[in-house]
Amino acid sequence: MKFFKFALLPILFWACQSQLLDPKFNESTPNYNLVFNNSSLDEISISVTPNDWQALESNLSQVLKTDSIATDKLDSKLLVVPALVRFKDGVWNNVGLKFYTSKNLLDGYRFGLYQLPLELAFDYFGSKFPEMVNQNFHGFSNLILDNQANDNTKIRQVVFNSMLQDLDIITTKNSLKKVKISIGNQNQIMLYTLKEKVEPVIIKNRFNETKFNLYRTNSKLDKFIINDFNRLEAGYLPGFGDVQRLINSVNRRNSIFNQTFDPISGLPNESAWKLSLDNAFDNQMYIRWLALNTAIGNDQFNLVYQEPYYFFSGSNTKANFFYTFPQNSLGLGFDSSISIPEILNSVEPNPLLANIIKDPGYYNEFQIELILLRKKYFNTAYLYPLIDKYYNQIRLASMGNNLSDSPQIQDIDLLKLWIKQRIETLDKSSNEMSIIQ
Numbered sequence: 001m002k003f004f005k006f007a008l009l010p011i012l013f014w015a016c017q018s019q020l021l022d023p024k025f026n027e028s029t030p031n032y033n034l035v036f037n038n039s040s041l042d043e044i045s046i047s048v049t050p051n052d053w054q055a056l057e058s059n060l061s062q063v064l065k066t067d068s069i070a071t072d073k074l075d076s077k078l079l080v081v082p083a084l085v086r087f088k089d090g091v092w093n094n095v096g097l098k099f100y101t102s103k104n105l106l107d108g109y110r111f112g113l114y115q116l117p118l119e120l121a122f123d124y125f126g127s128k129f130p131e132m133v134n135q136n137f138h139g140f141s142n143l144i145l146d147n148q149a150n151d152n153t154k155i156r157q158v159v160f161n162s163m164l165q166d167l168d169i170i171t172t173k174n175s176l177k178k179v180k181i182s183i184g185n186q187n188q189i190m191l192y193t194l195k196e197k198v199e200p201v202i203i204k205n206r207f208n209e210t211k212f213n214l215y216r217t218n219s220k221l222d223k224f225i226i227n228d229f230n231r232l233e234a235g236y237l238p239g240f241g242d243v244q245r246l247i248n249s250v251n252r253r254n255s256i257f258n259q260t261f262d263p264i265s266g267l268p269n270e271s272a273w274k275l276s277l278d279n280a281f282d283n284q285m286y287i288r289w290l291a292l293n294t295a296i297g298n299d300q301f302n303l304v305y306q307e308p309y310y311f312f313s314g315s316n317t318k319a320n321f322f323y324t325f326p327q328n329s330l331g332l333g334f335d336s337s338i339s340i341p342e343i344l345n346s347v348e349p350n351p352l353l354a355n356i357i358k359d360p361g362y363y364n365e366f367q368i369e370l371i372l373l374r375k376k377y378f379n380t381a382y383l384y385p386l387i388d389k390y391y392n393q394i395r396l397a398s399m400g401n402n403l404s405d406s407p408q409i410q411d412i413d414l415l416k417l418w419i420k421q422r423i424e425t426l427d428k429s430s431n432e433m434s435i436i437q
Helices: 003-016 052-064 074-079 102-108 156-166 200-206 239-252 269-280 283-295 342-346 351-358 359-375 380-398 410-437
Strands: 043-048 082-087 090-099 118-121 143-145 174-183 186-196 212-216 231-233 310-314 320-322
Touching: 043 342, 052 074, 052 082, 052 090, 052 310, 082 231, 090 174, 090 200, 102 231, 143 174, 156 174, 156 186, 156 283, 174 380, 186 380, 200 212, 200 231, 212 410, 239 269, 239 351, 283 342, 283 359, 342 410, 351 359
Parallel strands: 043 174
Antiparallel strands: 043 082, 082 090, 090 118, 118 143, 143 186, 174 186, 212 231, 212 310, 310 320
């Protein structure tokens, strides 16, 4: 009898999937306020058949035998299966479900974690099911559910994202979500961070661009060559022109030509190099991002293969990166006592980072950004209320629900203690920054 009930589950599941999506849930522009609402802990429900879930896991195990770095190559090998998604009063049918390619996926699989990052592609099966063509989730065709690997607090991603947005650093939106995953008649409720995936529609809507280029990085940018960039959209400068302009300006400082005078401007080529970089790239935002990573003690922020970055430029927008959340941030995996000079000298940086740190003018800008950041955002008056806000949301959502991974108050207290210790280190090491120059 039990087997009979279980065998009927896939049939009931697909019968439910034959429903058509209400047009009001397919929006022409992304509804950020609804999808990335941080004022409450909303629930997303994902249903998948047992056979499809087993196929996902088997495929991941097979792929990771030969691919061990989060690249487009690995991503292209991951299986996609149909799932049913519910959110508030909306139902989405035949949504593409797969594991999301990132360092959290690789680490989670290696350490045997049961919770791994997922990706939802709402129009993936449009060619198979015509009614699913251009299906979206309130304006988003792809969304990521990050599993917050190695974070007992479950809130460091949303806290860091708040700082990025308050600093006007271009980043993806995210919010904490309660996710119910149903595999047959087995249910598990877990905490995930919902994140938007960088894709052309985001550039079009958020920056009001019609002509732009969009790239995804394929490496840690230690060489800064064209092959580091995979072009996803080509509507602005042809032939990787924007990327080549950035590469040329980065490499120019290290060339023999840089030791002479620029024949066109008549300026010393040191000044010409900075002028070329200013024209090719929004370096002020990059310096601000560098200051933020330094404040939180991240000595691995330039290893972009941990979470691929996206680079874009358009007719109305200066070339820039989408600055994503660094792995193991905000007190997990970082030594609170690491000094500013130690951070900037601890890893072999990519050429862009190295040139900015070595340049006295840019380094001075970095110092100013770090001081302003410390005073305005990296302090207990800003961070503690944010932490309490998200923790209280989780605590309230846990009442009457079987949340399998709710943080404990001692985890929150440890995070606050780390922040306090990190602030003390920053204040003590501020006078040491001149050592690097």
